[in-house]
Amino acid sequence: MKSEVNTVNNNISSLAQAKPLASPAVQIDFLNSDDLIKFETKLESSALYPLVSSDIDIFQVNLGKMCNQVCKHCHVDAGPDRKEIMTKETMQLCLDALDSCNISTVDLTGGAPEMNPNFRWFIEELSQRGKHIIVRCNLTIILANNKYHDLPDFFAKHKVEVVSSLPHFSAKRTDSQRGKGVFEKSIEALQMLNAIGYGKADSELRLNLVYNPSGAFLPDDQKGLENEFKRRLKNNFDIDFNELFAITNLPISRFLEYLVDTEKYEDYMQELIDAYNPEAAKGVMCRNTISIGWDGFLYDCDFNQMLDLKVNTASQHIRDFNAEDLHSREIIVNQHCFGCTAGSGSSCGGTTT
Numbered sequence: 001m002k003s004e005v006n007t008v009n010n011n012i013s014s015l016a017q018a019k020p021l022a023s024p025a026v027q028i029d030f031l032n033s034d035d036l037i038k039f040e041t042k043l044e045s046s047a048l049y050p051l052v053s054s055d056i057d058i059f060q061v062n063l064g065k066m067c068n069q070v071c072k073h074c075h076v077d078a079g080p081d082r083k084e085i086m087t088k089e090t091m092q093l094c095l096d097a098l099d100s101c102n103i104s105t106v107d108l109t110g111g112a113p114e115m116n117p118n119f120r121w122f123i124e125e126l127s128q129r130g131k132h133i134i135v136r137c138n139l140t141i142i143l144a145n146n147k148y149h150d151l152p153d154f155f156a157k158h159k160v161e162v163v164s165s166l167p168h169f170s171a172k173r174t175d176s177q178r179g180k181g182v183f184e185k186s187i188e189a190l191q192m193l194n195a196i197g198y199g200k201a202d203s204e205l206r207l208n209l210v211y212n213p214s215g216a217f218l219p220d221d222q223k224g225l226e227n228e229f230k231r232r233l234k235n236n237f238d239i240d241f242n243e244l245f246a247i248t249n250l251p252i253s254r255f256l257e258y259l260v261d262t263e264k265y266e267d268y269m270q271e272l273i274d275a276y277n278p279e280a281a282k283g284v285m286c287r288n289t290i291s292i293g294w295d296g297f298l299y300d301c302d303f304n305q306m307l308d309l310k311v312n313t314a315s316q317h318i319r320d321f322n323a324e325d326l327h328s329r330e331i332i333v334n335q336h337c338f339g340c341t342a343g344s345g346s347s348c349g350g351t352t353t
Contacts, residue, residue: 013079024308031335046278063113097321127158139189169232199241219246245350250339272338280345283352
């Protein structure tokens with residue numbers, strides 16, 4: 001039977017608990033300390049090393065690590081105690097960068113991006129520029145405080161695509177990963193989004209869900225999961241949504257801690273290595289995405305950001321953004337990259353094959 005991540009409601013981040021693996025440098029040392037085959041070797045075997053970027057289609061911005069939840073698999077180590085928040089000045093640098101190029105999609109993440117005090121201002125500025133805006137919403141933030149209750153209407157006004165995490169269609173599985181009571185609040189928030197048109201077949205308001213496995217195993221077939229989620233959520237709660245993205249848990253931050261604590265690390269890494277797929281590697285999100293940290297530094301992807309692996313270019317901060325320099329850059333890879341290239345692949349938009 002597949003084991004599930006156990007819930008320990010500390011309500012504080014691993015960093016606040018001074019856990020050794022809260023350090024990006026310690027995580028990288030740990031990932032490279034064993035005798036498992038190296039990711040570069042797998043890339044070389046499929047003639048993909050060095051991995052290089054294509055054109056940048058997605059501008060992914062981390063608005064801060066503060067979050068109203070403390071989820072057990074979180075690669076950001078987000079939580080209420082995290083004070084790293086993108087300033088309005090850095091947001092303006094992001095807007096300046098977008099004005100200098102033709103990137104059309106802006107993907108806002110966190111933490112809970114909505115907790116950034118300038119979140120709505122930033123959305124309005126992006127909307128005025130005609131950008132396609134994605135917000136990665138944990139759903140419970142909508143009900144966390146009165147000031148967030150109108151978020152569905154705000155999202156609809158600016159035609160924001162909402163991507164929401166829902167680990168399972170059952171309360172037990174969802175709460176085991178995200179905390180007690182999260183499922184109930186998530187369902188209520190989804191119903192609020194549905195009520196104004198999100199996820200409906202005849203609506204332009206897109207609502208997508210994200211599924212992460214609840215333990216040390218790869219996700220099942222994405223389309224099969226989507227069909228099952230749609231059937232269960234519709235039958236049980238009258239909830240509709242557009243697509244489901246199945247994302248593999250990467251061996252970093254809190255999920256790495258879980259793997260180590262439960263002595264599943266080597267088995268999980270071997271499973272990822274054995275499932276390496278060259279076709280998935282060709283489509284990894286780092287090839288068409290640039291990730292901007294809360295402090296303005298640039299990364300190939302959100303996972304590299306959490307490991308403090310900055311882009312391999314002369315300019316590494318948004319103030320010096322140059323799309324031409326970032327085009328065809330060599331992607332920084334490490335052992336965690338096996339997570340994005342296993343099976344059907346994994347990205348912020350689901351499978352890559």
